Amino acid sequence: MRKKLGSYIGEYKINTILAPAFMLGEVAMDVLIPYLMSFLINNGLQKGNFDYVLRVGGLMLIMTVLGLTFGSLSGVHAAIASTGLAKNLRKAMFFTIQRFSFENIDRFSSSSLITRLTTDVNNVQNSFQMMIRMLVRAPLMMIFALIMSFVLNARLACIFLVTIPIMAMVMAFVIFRAHKYFKQMFEEYDHLNNDVQENLLNIRTVKAYVREPHEIKKFEAISEKLVHLSKAAEKLIILPTPVMTMLVFGIIIADGLLGGRFIVAGQMKLGDLTTLFTYAVQVMMSFMMITMVLVMIVMSVASGERIVEVLNEEPTITNKEKAITEVKDGSIVFDHVDFAYGSDKDKKVLTDIQLTIEAGETVGIIGGTGSSKSTLVQLIPRLYDVTAGRVLVGGTDVRDLDIHTLRDNVSMVLQKNELFSGTIMKNMRWGDEHATDEEVIKACKLAQADEFVSTFDKQYETYIEQGGNNVSGGQKQRLCIARALLKKPKILILDDSTSAVDMRTDALIREAFANEIPNTTKIIIAQRISSVQDADKIVVLDEGRIVGVGKHDALYANNRIYREVYDSQMKGGDDDAA
Ligand SMILES: Nc1ncnc2c1ncn2[C@@H]1O[C@H](COP(=O)(O)OP(=O)(O)OP(=O)(O)O)[C@@H](O)[C@H]1O
Numbered sequence: 406m407r408k409k410l411g412s413y414i415g416e417y418k419i420n421t422i423l424a425p426a427f428m429l430g431e432v433a434m435d436v437l438i439p440y441l442m443s444f445l446i447n448n449g450l451q452k453g454n455f456d457y458v459l460r461v462g463g464l465m466l467i468m469t470v471l472g473l474t475f476g477s478l479s480g481v482h483a484a485i486a487s488t489g490l491a492k493n494l495r496k497a498m499f500f501t502i503q504r505f506s507f508e509n510i511d512r513f514s515s516s517s518l519i520t521r522l523t524t525d526v527n528n529v530q531n532s533f534q535m536m537i538r539m540l541v542r543a544p545l546m547m548i549f550a551l552i553m554s555f556v557l558n559a560r561l562a563c564i565f566l567v568t569i570p571i572m573a574m575v576m577a578f579v580i581f582r583a584h585k586y587f588k589q590m591f592e593e594y595d596h597l598n599n600d601v602q603e604n605l606l607n608i609r610t611v612k613a614y615v616r617e618p619h620e621i622k623k624f625e626a627i628s629e630k631l632v633h634l635s636k637a638a639e640k641l642i643i644l645p646t647p648v649m650t651m652l653v654f655g656i657i658i659a660d661g662l663l664g665g666r667f668i669v670a671g672q673m674k675l676g677d678l679t680t681l682f683t684y685a686v687q688v689m690m691s692f693m694m695i696t697m698v699l700v701m702i703v704m705s706v707a708s709g710e711r712i713v714e715v716l717n718e719e720p721t722i723t724n725k726e727k728a729i730t731e732v733k734d735g736s737i738v739f740d741h742v743d744f745a746y747g748s749d750k751d752k753k754v755l756t757d758i759q760l761t762i763e764a765g766e767t768v769g770i771i772g773g774t775g776s777s778k779s780t781l782v783q784l785i786p787r788l789y790d791v792t793a794g795r796v797l798v799g800g801t802d803v804r805d806l807d808i809h810t811l812r813d814n815v816s817m818v819l820q821k822n823e824l825f826s827g828t829i830m831k832n833m834r835w836g837d838e839h840a841t842d843e844e845v846i847k848a849c850k851l852a853q854a855d856e857f858v859s860t861f862d863k864q865y866e867t868y869i870e871q872g873g874n875n876v877s878g879g880q881k882q883r884l885c886i887a888r889a890l891l892k893k894p895k896i897l898i899l900d901d902s903t904s905a906v907d908m909r910t911d912a913l914i915r916e917a918f919a920n921e922i923p924n925t926t927k928i929i930i931a932q933r934i935s936s937v938q939d940a941d942k943i944v945v946l947d948e949g950r951i952v953g954v955g956k957h958d959a960l961y962a963n964n965r966i967y968r969e970v971y972d973s974q975m976k977g978g979d980d981d982a983a
């Protein structure tokens with residue numbers, strides 16, 4: 406995982422090297438300054454040599470400024486390197502996700518992908534920044550401070566050695582326990598993110614069902630859990646501080662007692678003892694820092710794994726080498742097709758589908774909810790791949806066709822269709838970015854959208870809010886149909902795309918299709934039989950199997966399911982009219 410993440414440092418390698426290099430300078434200054442202090446006390450202050458004090462003091466001042474400069478430079482480079490890494494990771498993840506098939510997206514869920522792109526990348530960024538600074542600073546400082554202590558007075562420095570195993574044990578305990586808490590904490594963060602996202606995206610539904618108190622309670626419960634876990638984790642993290650303080654004071658007392666004797670006996674100078682005290686603090690501080698950084702790394706390992714999972718995910722639908730870049734015509738053949746979602750290939754939602762559709766035909770698909778109507782048509786533009794059998798478009802297996810070519814020729818209005826924030830004109834040009842204004846207006850006329858767009862003050866420059874919330878359901882559907890038409894596809898698929906459109910407009914759209922795009926193969930999934938009654942062919946689906954194909958009259962005469970649906974709707978239709 407580290408290798409994989411490390412490869413995304415990319416163009417920020419220099420910064421990644423410079424940050425610890427400058428840190429080396431800062432540590433050198435930090436360690437040398439107390440050393441000079443011992444000279445200042447021993448040879449200057451104690452001997453009353455004011456000149457010497459000024460000279461050494463001046464040198465110490467210069468070193469302080471240098472230390473500050475090195476420290477800042479290290480900080481700047483670490484910041485550049487870590488934000489750079491985060492940028493590269495986000496970019497790579499976003500690119501990978503864009504290549505995902507519907508199946509890949511099903512596997513992760515959109516909200517988890519969002520958490521991975523944001524929170525997880527932030528965690529890795531923070532811990533990387535800490536790592537390249539502190540993982541260099543702390544051990545170096547500890548080693549230098551220890552060496553200098555031995556140079557000053559080996560016997561007193563030995564006392565440090567006693568404290569090291571105690572600190573190491575405390576550290577190991579903290580890191581081991583912290584891992585557990587942080588893992589739980591991130592899982593809760595995931596829940597919180599999911600909940601907030603779901604709530605905000607569906608705030609209208611929440612309000613319509615007066616679910617605010619319930620949602621608030623749910624949010625509070627997760628927040629409480631997070632507070633609880635954070636408190637436990639924080640308590641653990643601050644544990645080394647009192648232990649360290651105790652040890653530092655222990656060293657100072659022991660060194661003070663022993664050192665005092667050495668000084669009285671003339672074996673040691675006063676300045677050396679005060680400097681030793683400073684080194685004692687530095688050694689313990691370094692230990693603390695190492696603990697903190699290791700805790701951060703532990704925290705970010707989980708995030709790193711989640712990022713690598715996305716980066717390593719292979720798109721399940723890719724282009725073959727030498728893919729065919731031409732779709733001959735709008736004919737479609739389903740040849741003994743089986744399909745199952747996910748890895749369980751036995752849970753078939755489509756079974757042995759056999760269907761031939763000629764170019765230019767209009768085909769209606771009827772069937773109860775969950776009868777796999779949407780699943781069936783999603784195989785045509787290869788949004789999913791078949792589990793068994795094959796789907797041919799224009800006589801070629803869709804898996805041999807170039808995906809762009811295929812999807813340019815097969816235009817599909819998805820059941821859960823969305824508009825994006827931007828003007829109507831911009832939204833329409835998703836279908837064809839080079840379309841002229843006239844072409845856009847023509848497509849909108851065909852989809853019966855022009856009539857309401859022209860009543861808007863700004864007409865085609867009207868701004869569509871995120872998710873198309875400022876147009877009605879039926880208006881949104883008509884705009885989505887117009888957008889699909891702009892592709893001038895050989896095959897047009899409407900998945901329940903006129904469900905919110907009134908019957909008269911629905912009929913007008915079908916009439917326009919018949920007159921204006923007679924050569925386009927049209928597949929219309931509908932709940933209302935009236936939407937497909939005039940089709941060349943109607944396919945009746947039941948539990949993932951085709952149970953009838955034919956024209957309206959023949960089906961009505963011979964197919965029980967079709968007849969029942971038709972009769973029940975006619976009754977409903979009468980009620981509507983009344
Ligand atoms: N992304 C998915 N992952 C797993 N199972 C799915 C997925 N989409 C649909 N299914 C399942 O496949 C079956 C067929 O669903 P499909 O959406 O094709 O039905 P439909 O006929 O279009 O229904 P509706 O009329 O409600 O749109 C259902 O049992 C559904 O639970």
Ligand SMILES: [Mg+2]
Pocket residue numbers: 778779780820900901
């Ligand atoms: Mg459906």
